[in-house]
Amino acid sequence: MPWHLVALSAVLVVTYAALCLLDAGASAQYSVEGRRSGYTYLSPENQRLQDDDFANPGLLWVEQGRELWRQTDGTSHASCATCHGEAEESMRGVRTRYPRVDSQRGKLINLEQQINRCREVHLQAPAYPYESAALLALTTFVSWQSRGLPMAVHSDGPAAPFFAAGKHFFHQRRGQLDLACAHCHDQHAGQRLRGEVISQGQTNGFPIYRHLWQTLGSTHRMFAWCNTAVRAEPYPYGDDVYVNLELFLAWRGRGLPVETPAIRR
Amino acid sequence: MIKPRVRLPSTASKGEVIEIKTLISHPMETGYRRDAQGHMIPHHIIHTFTCTYNGEQVFRADWHPAVAANPYLAFYTVATESGRLRFEWIDDTGTVYATEADITVV
Numbered sequence: 001m002p003w004h005l006v007a008l009s010a011v012l013v014v015t016y017a018a019l020c021l022l023d024a025g026a027s028a029q030y031s032v033e034g035r036r037s038g039y040t041y042l043s044p045e046n047q048r049l050q051d052d053d054f055a056n057p058g059l060l061w062v063e064q065g066r067e068l069w070r071q072t073d074g075t076s077h078a079s080c081a082t083c084h085g086e087a088e089e090s091m092r093g094v095r096t097r098y099p100r101v102d103s104q105r106g107k108l109i110n111l112e113q114q115i116n117r118c119r120e121v122h123l124q125a126p127a128y129p130y131e132s133a134a135l136l137a138l139t140t141f142v143s144w145q146s147r148g149l150p151m152a153v154h155s156d157g158p159a160a161p162f163f164a165a166g167k168h169f170f171h172q173r174r175g176q177l178d179l180a181c182a183h184c185h186d187q188h189a190g191q192r193l194r195g196e197v198i199s200q201g202q203t204n205g206f207p208i209y210r211h212l213w214q215t216l217g218s219t220h221r222m223f224a225w226c227n228t229a230v231r232a233e234p235y236p237y238g239d240d241v242y243v244n245l246e247l248f249l250a251w252r253g254r255g256l257p258v259e260t261p262a263i264r265r
Numbered sequence: 266m267i268k269p270r271v272r273l274p275s276t277a278s279k280g281e282v283i284e285i286k287t288l289i290s291h292p293m294e295t296g297y298r299r300d301a302q303g304h305m306i307p308h309h310i311i312h313t314f315t316c317t318y319n320g321e322q323v324f325r326a327d328w329h330p331a332v333a334a335n336p337y338l339a340f341y342t343v344a345t346e347s348g349r350l351r352f353e354w355i356d357d358t359g360t361v362y363a364t365e366a367d368i369t370v371v
Contacts, residue, residue, distance in 0.1 A: 054272050057335045060290045063268060214292075214334035 032150075032255035036189075038208075038264055041199045046211075050263040058140060058209040058261020061133075061216050065141020068134060074125025080138075083122060087145050095146035095258050099247045101158040108162040110243050112139050112218065130237035136216050140207050143260035150257060151204050153250040166248030169241060175232030181245075196265070201226075202253040203246065205262025216261060219246050269364045271352055276369045277344035285316070285324075286339045289354050289362060295330040311362075313355040314338060319348040344370045 030037040039047060049055055069080045069087055084090040099110040102117075109117065115138050116127035128135035155163040170181045184193070185201035192198070206219045213221075220242045224234035235241050269289040277283050289311070296308025310332065316324040323342045347370045354362040 054270065054286055055288065055337055057288065057290075057337070060268075060270065060288065060335065063270065 029257060035202065035253055035256055036200050037202050037204055037253070037256050037259065038199045038262065039205070039259060041197050042263065042265070046263050046265070050259070056209070056261065056263060058207070058216055058263070061137045061140040061207070061261060062144045064133070064137035065139075065144075068138050069141060074119065074123035076122065076124045078123055080118070083118075087142065091142045091145040093146050093149055095143040095260065096149050096152045098153065099162075099243050099250065100154065101162070103158065106158070108159065108240070108243050108247060110219075110246055111142060112220075113238065113243070115139060115142070131218060131221055136207055136218065139218065140216065140261050143207070143258060146258040147260060148257045150255045151250055151253055153247060153254070155247065155251040159247065162244045163247055163251065165241075166244035166246070169245050170248055170252075175227065175230035177230040179230045181226070200253075201249065202256055203249045204253050204256040205259035205264065207260060208262045208264045210264050212265065219249075269352065269354065269362055271350075271364055271366050273350070273366055273368060275367070276371060279344065279346075279370050281344045282341050283344050283368075284339060284341055285350070286337070287314075287352060288335065288337045290335050291354070291356065291362075293328075293330075293332055293334045293336060297330070309357060311336065311354045311356045313353075315353050315355075316340070316342070317351045317353075318342065319346065344368060346370050 030039045039050065042050070053059060066087075072079045072082075080087070095111060098114065099108050101107070102109045102114075112130065112135055115135065119125045120127055128138075153159075173180045173183075181201065184198050189198050189200045203219050203222075206222070207216050208222070209216050210222075217225075218237070220237040220239075223242050223245060224237065227234040269287060271285065271287050273285040274283055291311050292309055293311065294306050294309040296305070296310075298306045300306055308330070310330055311328055314324075314326040314328065315322055324340050326338065326340075328336065347368065349365055349367050351363065351365045356362075
């Protein structure tokens with residue numbers, strides 16, 4: 001074979017390999033080693049809605065969060081931006097690490113609780129109520145800065161006992177229906193529950209804009225909703241039990257990209 | 266309060282048909298639902314949307330209870346001259362949510 005033909009076929013092979021990789025990358029993004037983001041269960045219309053940075057209604061909360069980031073509050077007359085500067089740089093990757101252990105208090109805290117701790121300690125302002133519009137907006141805005149980055153929480157070391165508690169909760173039967181999270185979201189994910197396809201229950205898109213609620217909601221609102229659905233008494237928002245579960249689920253969805261604000265049914 | 270979002274091209278050629286997209290946060294409560302305690306949730310919807318182009322109304326919509334929460338609306342208009350578009354959403358408490366955007370016509 002003349003040398004230029006060899007070179008040409010080499011180029012073609014390389015191009016073909018690159019195309020294959022690209023293709024695999026595009027479809028694998030929302031699915032990592034069998035872990036499937038809720039995105040993969042959405043209809044194409046809802047996927048487009050999530051991907052459109054204008055039509056996605058979750059962006060309303062991102063915009064409000066952007067304003068709150070710069071708004072001075074409390075007796076310190078400071079804002080988030082006073083300490084953290086531009087959120088685009090300082091908050092990048094933060095969402096992927098939460099919940100994390102707060103070493104000072106030896107307690108597991110999620111992003112909402114970290115925001116409120118910052119408000120109380122540094123801004124000297126009252127904590128936002130859980131699930132309030134302001135707390136959702138700031139959480140969404142901070143999470144938005146990590147969009148596309150893989151979830152990577154620490155489940156070992158000081159986090160180990162919290163992780164074990166969360167894992168236990170996930171596998172514990174509850175409610176009148178006597179179901180554990182694992183029954184639907186591990187054993188029957190992908191199958192139908194009446195008209196719905198059961199997802200794996202991944203949390204990488206939270207806070208999510210949920211069509212059923214017609215508004216944005218946190219992981220804890222979803223946990224409470226799920227608990228009620230199996231006719232169990234839900235825990236209050238921000239409860240340690242739910243934060244532990246949040247850690248276990250974040251680990252369970254490790255490697256999945258942050259999709260905040262995701263669209264879900 | 267969450268601000269409405271509007272997207273339109275910042276520049277357009279004269280006579281061009283431009284698409285305008287709008288999104289606003291609103292509960293659009295029908296007045297037919299009850300809360301967990303069984304009390305009626307009061308009717309609370311945006312009933313009128315208007316768009317004025319340099320003071321002249323170019324688009325208007327009347328909304329009713331079946332419109333979903335956080336309504337998204339896209340529509341078209343003709344870029345006639347440079348100036349300001351004003352968007353207003355009026356709900357049944359009389360609150361007016363308004364925002365403006367400028368366009369340059371070349």
